[in-house]
Amino acid sequence: MERYILAHDIGTSGTKAVLFNTDTLTITGDCTESYPTFYPAQGQAEHNPEQWWKAVCTATKKLLEQTKVKAEQIAAISFSAIMNTCLPVDKNGKALRNAIIWADQRGESELPKLYAAADENAFYNITGHRINGTYAVAKMLWLKEHENEVFKKTYKFLQAKDFIIHKMTGAFVTDYSDASHVGIFNMHNKQYESTLLKDLGLFEDTMPEIKKSVDEAGLLSAEAARECGLISGIPVVIGGGDGCCATAGAGVYKPGMAYNVLGTSSWNGTLSKTIIHDPEKICFSLMHLDGIHYMPLGTMQSAGHSLEWLMNSVFPDFQTNKTARFTEINAEIDTLLKNGKHSSLIYLPYLMGERSPWWNPDARGAFIGLHPAADRAEIIKACMEGVAFNLKIILDSMEKNQGALSMRLIGGGGRNKTWLDIIASIWEKEIAIPEYILQATSIGAVLCAGIGLKIFPDFSAAEKINPIARVIQPNKALQNHYRTQYNLFIETYKALVPVYSKMRSAAS
Known part of the structure; x- marks a missing residue:
């Protein structure tokens, strides 16, 4: 049976x-x-x-x-x-x-x-x-x-x-x-x-x-x-x-392995044998399911939320026609990327304030660099890039404290190949996509039960349960542009910090 x-x-x-x-x-x-x-x-x-x-x-x-x-x-x-x-x-x-x-x-x-x-x-x-x-x-x-x-x-x-x-x-x-x-x-x-x-x-x-x-x-x-x-x-x-549970279900079971969850919110996580004290406090730490490893994390508020908000604004029928609209806009963005049509447009994905990396509840979303020729593809591409830049700050902090990390990605955003291509190019890393990206959290719970019943030896069983289905490679032709944009992204946020503070005072 x-x-x-x-x-x-x-x-x-x-x-x-x-x-x-x-x-x-x-x-x-x-x-x-x-x-x-x-x-x-x-x-x-x-x-x-x-x-x-x-x-x-x-x-x-x-x-x-x-x-x-x-x-x-x-x-x-x-x-x-x-x-x-x-x-x-x-x-x-x-x-x-x-x-x-x-x-x-x-x-x-x-x-x-x-x-x-x-x-x-x-x-x-x-x-x-x-x-x-x-x-x-x-x-x-x-x-x-x-x-x-x-x-x-x-x-x-x-x-x-x-x-x-x-x-x-x-x-x-x-x-x-x-x-x-x-x-x-x-x-x-x-x-x-x-x-x-x-x-x-x-x-x-x-x-x-x-x-x-x-x-x-x-x-x-x-x-x-x-x-x-x-x-x-x-x-x-x-x-x-x-x-x-997402960590385990994504197949991350030892130090050096890391993952991203690309959903409404998003986070990068990894494992460590020792407590990681981040001097900048960009990341925080949890205990892993095994009660032995520590789990450094950096969580941002509005990842898929940013994209969903923008798609709803651009396409009145988005909620009833999501697949077709993403197919349409992704084709337009892919053409921009293929033709090397770069833009300096910056999107700050802070619709609900921000946790990592800034820990600033007053931060707000912004497009910087809008111009009359900016079309919907350029604007939505900037949104995808802004989320990737914010996650890169978190990833850079983790690697500064722990060394190079191999990345994999789960969550609903893992179905968007165009967005994955942008993320891989901004992070300058290949990104492994497991077979189960929507059920990875549930697989973490499955692993707990299976290990408890001695059906599985340990959390490494995730490699068999949720194997890598494909790997996204970074586009090296985009990397110089994205390095410049990354620095500009950080500079833009820092320039707006005093403005955010004044906006809070004005609203109170």
């Missing part, structure tokens, strides 16, 4: 269930169930955690029905999920309010408390992060200040996958990847930082036990099995945060 791993990727807009055949090492099918994001006020973003659970149960049932796989064939369940969530629950695991998710900004009001507890350098050296209001620790402080009755009733603060794991097993656990992104994790001793917690007036016993992502949280309970359409007793393996 064939055996399957059921992986759930709990995302911002929905949960994707994936069935992976452990005999053929292939994905048998997937099913996505959506849920809404609630915006109670400006800068706030929440999920109803019971809708996570409903989506997990519904997607599981639909997927089994679609694939004709029987519940008895499920060998294990595991997870990848959104990170930096703040969900307070009581002793029974019941949510005390909606989950405050990663996109929520309300923690900004609590930053003075974080700065009082640790200056920027001390915080970065301990946690691997800059002080930032989006981290779960800032949201916990917000609850303490603004919803103190909820705060006092809280038994545990959970991440998204941790809530589902409790629903399935009754356990209150998390993994190293999620724990390391909360903002109160000591990267040196790999434990919660008790002094920081004490100085912030938070309590270590409200944090779940930390285990490896490949560890078993427990067995699926009879009640949860009935709700999910499964059978009781299936091992539930913890899994990890989506960024770290």
Whole structure:
């Protein structure tokens, strides 16, 4: 009888269930169930955690029905999920309010408390992060200040996958990847930082036990099995945060290997045996799924978001005709590149402020160098280039601290060959594209379950599960032009920094 791993990727807009055949090492099918994001006020973003659970149960049932796989064939369940969530629950695991998710900004009001507890350098050296209001620790402080009755009733603060794991097993656990992104994790001793917690007036016993992502949280309970359409007793393996699962699923399993996720947002990530302290703090660090390696990352806000925004602006029918419109515009851009028609037009991709490399919430998007002859192909090409330039700053910083890195790329942007050609030429690197670029995060969860059950020896199994399908080579004829544009991109941003500050003051 064939055996399957059921992986759930709990995302911002929905949960994707994936069935992976452990005999053929292939994905048998997937099913996505959506849920809404609630915006109670400006800068706030929440999920109803019971809708996570409903989506997990519904997607599981639909997927089994679609694939004709029987519940008895499920060998294990595991997870990848959104990170930096703040969900307070009581002793029974019941949510005390909606989950405050990663996109929520309300923690900004609590930053003075974080700065009082640790200056920027001390915080970065301990946690691997800059002080930032989006981290779960800032949201916990917000609850303490603004919803103190909820705060006092809280038994545990959970991440998204941790809530589902409790629903399935009754356990209150998390993994190293999620724990390391909360903002109160000591990267040196790999434990919660008790002094920081004490100085912030938070309590270590409200944090779940930390285990490896490949560890078993427990067995699926009879009640949860009935709700999910499964059978009781299936091992539930913890899994990890989506960024770290993406690392594993992309096939990055040792230092020297790196990857990019080109989606709505985008990031570069790699692995290190030691803690990387970036003097410029361009990158931050998480713990990898194995609980051993460190994972330096640099994340930008508006990558695919920039391109989507611009395509919507240029093509009124873009949302209903995406494939045709991209085919059309990419052909025009390819002609510009082939004919060597270079432009000095610069696009700064800062529609929602920026994290890496600038960490400037006041930064805004801009086109610099527009002229009457600039057509849609030149403008959209500049958008693609601007995202690539911003990611190159992050990549250059990583290589400065760690040496040369081999790159691979996953995410929806990996389907756009024109954009990949531009990125490879700007980075001056070949870029390997794995077979599964949209399911790589789910494959990370599959790997956690497979290693936990000893089906796979370690994370290097990703080479067989998600092999390289093609390689994008840089266009050497473009490199001199792009080197000049890269420097101009950086100079343009720096010139606008005082303008951004004045714009913030004018809007307040």
